[in-house]
Structure formats: C-alpha cells, structure tokens
Amino acid sequence: MSSPKIRSLREILAEVENKKIALGHFNISDLVAFKAIKDGAKALNVPVMVGVSEGEREFVGIHAVAALVKSAREEGIEIFLNADHTHSLEKAEEAARAGFDEVLFDGSKLPMEENLRLTKQAVEMIRKINPEIVIEGEIGYIGSSSEILKEKPHDLALSTPGEALRFVQQTGIDVLAPAVGNMHGLLESMVHGNEHKRLDIPRIAEISNAAGVPLTLHGGSGTADEDFRAAIQAGIRIIHVNTELRLAWRKGLEESLEKSMYEVAPYKILPGAYEAVRKVVEERLKLFNGQGN
Numbered sequence: 001m002s003s004p005k006i007r008s009l010r011e012i013l014a015e016v017e018n019k020k021i022a023l024g025h026f027n028i029s030d031l032v033a034f035k036a037i038k039d040g041a042k043a044l045n046v047p048v049m050v051g052v053s054e055g056e057r058e059f060v061g062i063h064a065v066a067a068l069v070k071s072a073r074e075e076g077i078e079i080f081l082n083a084d085h086t087h088s089l090e091k092a093e094e095a096a097r098a099g100f101d102e103v104l105f106d107g108s109k110l111p112m113e114e115n116l117r118l119t120k121q122a123v124e125m126i127r128k129i130n131p132e133i134v135i136e137g138e139i140g141y142i143g144s145s146s147e148i149l150k151e152k153p154h155d156l157a158l159s160t161p162g163e164a165l166r167f168v169q170q171t172g173i174d175v176l177a178p179a180v181g182n183m184h185g186l187l188e189s190m191v192h193g194n195e196h197k198r199l200d201i202p203r204i205a206e207i208s209n210a211a212g213v214p215l216t217l218h219g220g221s222g223t224a225d226e227d228f229r230a231a232i233q234a235g236i237r238i239i240h241v242n243t244e245l246r247l248a249w250r251k252g253l254e255e256s257l258e259k260s261m262y263e264v265a266p267y268k269i270l271p272g273a274y275e276a277v278r279k280v281v282e283e284r285l286k287l288f289n290g291q292g293n
C-alpha cells in the first residue's frame with residue numbers, strides 16, 4: 001500500500017500564509033506529549049509541528065524522535081519536526097542529518113553581528129545537507145526557559161523592523177523569530193489564567209512587512225487569545241507553546257497518581273497526563289487555525 005500524500009513544510013507555510021492562520025508548534029520531552037500532539041492534530045485534521053530543544057533532544061534521543069515523526073507521517077498525519085533553539089553549528093548539523101524538517105538556529109543571546117555571522121554559516125551548511133530544510137533565525141531576546149518564573153528576566157530586548165530586514169537579507173533564513181512582547185515561560189501570576197502575556201501587535205505588522213518572510217512567535221504560553229488572533233492577522237505563521245503543555249502534563253500526572261497509590265502500571269497512570277496535554281493542544285490548534293472562534 002502506498003503512503004498517503006504528505007505536503008512539505010514549505011507547502012504548509014505557503015498555505016497558512018494564504019489562509020492567514022498559524023501552524024501550531026509544541027515541544028515534547030516524552031511519548032505522552034508526542035501522542036497527545038499527534039492525536040490532537042489528527043482529530044482536528046490540521047498540520048502540526050513538534051519541537052525538541054537541545055535538552056529535549058538529548059533526553060528523547062534525536063533519532064528516536066525523528067523515527068516517531070516519520071512513522072506518524074506514514075499514517076497520513078502532516079506532522080513536522082523542528083530542532084528548536086539550536087545554539088551551535090554542530091547541533092544544527094546533527095539535526096539536519098537526522099532528517100529534521102526545520103532547524104531554528106538561535107543566536108539571539110549573542111551580540112547582533114555574531115548572531116548574523118553564525119546564522120549565515122548555519123544556513124549555508126544546512127542548505128548543503130538538504131535544501132528542503134526550513135531554517136529559522138531569531139533576534140531580540142525573550143528569555144530562555146519554558147518554566148514557571150518568579151519574575152520577568154531583566155534583559156528582554158524587543159526587535160525592530162530595521163533589524164529584521166537586515167537579518168533576513170544577510171543570513172538568507174526562511175523564517176524569522178522576533179521579540180514582540182513575547183517571553184518564554186509563565187510567570188507564577190499567570191499559572192491560573194488570570195493574567196496574560198500581551199503582544200506588541202503594531203510591531204509585529206511592521207516587522208512582518210519589513211522582513212517579507214513568515215514570522216514565528218515563541219513563548220506562546222499564557223498569551224491572551226485576542227492577542228494570538230491579532231498577531232496572526234499581523235503576520236505570525238508559526239506559534240510555539242511549551243510551558244502550558246508541561247504544566248498540563250504535571251497536573252494530569254499528579255491527579256492520576258492521587259487516584260491510587262497502588263497503581264504502578266505506567267499505561268494506566270499516564271493517560272491522565274496524555275488527556276491533559278491533548279486538551280491544551282486541541283484548544284490552541286483550534287485558535288491558531290481559526291476553527292470556532
């Protein structure tokens with residue numbers, strides 16, 4: 001039996017641009033989150049991206065995660081794999097050779113000139129390995145941890161349209177991740193959903209016009225729904241969510257464990273975490289794909 005036709009990530013990016021919607025990107029550290037993302041996307045019949053940072057890749061195994069995504073694609077699910085926040089040329093090369101669909105080369109913590117130089121090198125190196133791989137670069141600074149934070153990092157730095165244009169022109173990246181009021185992680189005050197991250201929508205529109213490439217919004221967790229909608233209208237085409245999934249995973253697991261201290265079968269305990277993560281994934285995918293809002 002032949003495999004179902006799966007579009008490339010480039011084709012999906014063209015489609016989300018035409019439809020003025022966004023591709024959901026969710027990070028994983030285990031099979032529970034992977035299954036929740038895959039099943040959520042399948043149920044809603046939308047494409048999805050799975051991301052693994054250097055730490056997540058280390059834990060899950062770079063070839064194991066590539067094999068998981070490949071096998072889901074053979075089931076007909078349009079699921080893509082991103083080497084999220086890759087800081088070195090060695091790690092970028094490793095992901096490109098392992099068959100990832102996208103590499104985010106993240107030099108955003110470096111001075112601009114250094115970020116430009118290294119990102120350009122990453123683009124040249126990855127294109128030689130496989131020109132189909134989508135390459136993303138990042139500017140500005142939005143913090144670095146998908147965790148619960150006591151306070152905002154002090155060194156957050158917003159991006160400008162001028163920086164965006166120069167960065168895209170000089171590096172040749174396909175996708176740009178700017179800093180537009182977004183931040184990695186959730187503040188303690190946001191955990192219960194009473195307080196939200198707010199985005200600088202006019203800045204997104206100006207950066208989108210200047211950059212002329214699809215934009216990624218990192219640090220999606222805890223963002224106000226209305227800001228997500230406005231950001232998508234302004235040019236955001238990929239949205240990353242991680243901390244919200246981690247929080248759901250932990251709460252779901254705790255609730256399962258509390259039900260019985262004598263239950264030891266992982267496949268009976270872990271569905272609690274799976275259901276909690278899948279709920280978040282489906283809610284976010286509906287919003288990003290303009291379904292029912």
Ligand code: 13P
Nearest residue numbers: 146185218219221242243
């Ligand atoms: P959050 O953890 O804030 O959702 O950010 C995730 C992210 O941007 C991963 O690249």
